[in-house]
Amino acid sequence: MIILEGSVGSYITIERTSYHYFAGNNYLGMANRPEVIAAACEALKKYGTNVAASRRTTGTTDIHLQLEKQLAQFKGQDDAIVFASGYLGNKLLMDQLKNEITVVITDSMTHSSILEGIPPTIQEIANYKHGNMKQLESLLNDFKQQNILIATDGIFALTGDIAPLDEIYALAQKHQALVLVDDAHATGILGKHGRGTPEHFGLHNAPGLFQSETMSKAFGSYGGFVAGSHQLISPIREKSAFYGASTALPPALAAAGIASLQFLEKHPDLHSKLLAKASQLKAAIAALGYTTNEITTPIVPLFFEHATEAQQLSDFLKANQIIAPVVNYPVKADQAILRLALSIDHSEEQLDYLLSTLKKWKEHHGRN
Ligand SMILES: Cc1ncc(COP(=O)(O)O)c(C=O)c1O
Numbered sequence: 001m002i003i004l005e006g007s008v009g010s011y012i013t014i015e016r017t018s019y020h021y022f023a024g025n026n027y028l029g030m031a032n033r034p035e036v037i038a039a040a041c042e043a044l045k046k047y048g049t050n051v052a053a054s055r056r057t058t059g060t061t062d063i064h065l066q067l068e069k070q071l072a073q074f075k076g077q078d079d080a081i082v083f084a085s086g087y088l089g090n091k092l093l094m095d096q097l098k099n100e101i102t103v104v105i106t107d108s109m110t111h112s113s114i115l116e117g118i119p120p121t122i123q124e125i126a127n128y129k130h131g132n133m134k135q136l137e138s139l140l141n142d143f144k145q146q147n148i149l150i151a152t153d154g155i156f157a158l159t160g161d162i163a164p165l166d167e168i169y170a171l172a173q174k175h176q177a178l179v180l181v182d183d184a185h186a187t188g189i190l191g192k193h194g195r196g197t198p199e200h201f202g203l204h205n206a207p208g209l210f211q212s213e214t215m216s217k218a219f220g221s222y223g224g225f226v227a228g229s230h231q232l233i234s235p236i237r238e239k240s241a242f243y244g245a246s247t248a249l250p251p252a253l254a255a256a257g258i259a260s261l262q263f264l265e266k267h268p269d270l271h272s273k274l275l276a277k278a279s280q281l282k283a284a285i286a287a288l289g290y291t292t293n294e295i296t297t298p299i300v301p302l303f304f305e306h307a308t309e310a311q312q313l314s315d316f317l318k319a320n321q322i323i324a325p326v327v328n329y330p331v332k333a334d335q336a337i338l339r340l341a342l343s344i345d346h347s348e349e350q351l352d353y354l355l356s357t358l359k360k361w362k363e364h365h366g367r368n
Pocket of ligand 1: 085086087088111113153157182184185214215216217223224
């Protein structure tokens, strides 16, 4: 395990040595932007570390309300609600939908926060092989008398590929099913305005399509959120235990979220620049003979048949001051994956150094 001794940017420090950091999910570098840090510090001084109360009792500050307003604006929605963890968002949403659904169908590589969030009242849970729409359709037929929710990640955490939400949604419409997309990795990254996977597929605001999102990745802050119609958000405020019985998101993190949104509003092309960079990096890595995928997201997986090879490469990279871990959680993939995560702040020199180091390993050891 890596023990960080400072902030996570495109470099990190371990035991006083600087490493190129190709891990984590600080895709737009927002966790280190001076504006974001300054806003968090100011709120920290004003409100302390924590309000120590739930939103419904005495834990709502003006900053929470401002953040929710800005998130709703960013998403082009009526309203938004923030809470203390992105991981909880899927549970919170499925809790709201539980009276409308009896079956949940998931992609086999769906994140654990979806699986663990499925309400106990659900009678059947089924999954289709990763991205296999034929199998999804056949499951929809199997459960045709039921009320179905299809739940999937937008960008998959390990492989960085994008769920075929256009096809999923079309199938859902045909079978009167609802769809939940966990956009933890896609918020701020996919779609013209960075509104995530639905926007990427022209499905922004589509009826029966729900999105759970987080500020902990592209936004560089922390905390989950759901944006939607008043009809969706008001009952969450009124009834959800996460709103009523869980301590509010610390105000400093809410302030960081606001500053991050403001920064992104002034720099609307940051995510498209990142995606262009990711596409070039993937092509260059594939040209070295590595197996990756061609999907343009900031997660660059290198696939290996054997976990030992992936680990050897990760160790080799670390010996050359590059951090890129092997990831095998929270879902089990068929192949071993070394995951490179790209940030807008990685310089050309860093990318050249990464590629030359990957080339060196390939020449001496690589077989993937
Ligand atoms: C797909 C996915 N969903 C949800 C989460 C949880 O979000 P958070 O870490 O903001 O709680 C993660 C976090 O890593 C994730 O990868």
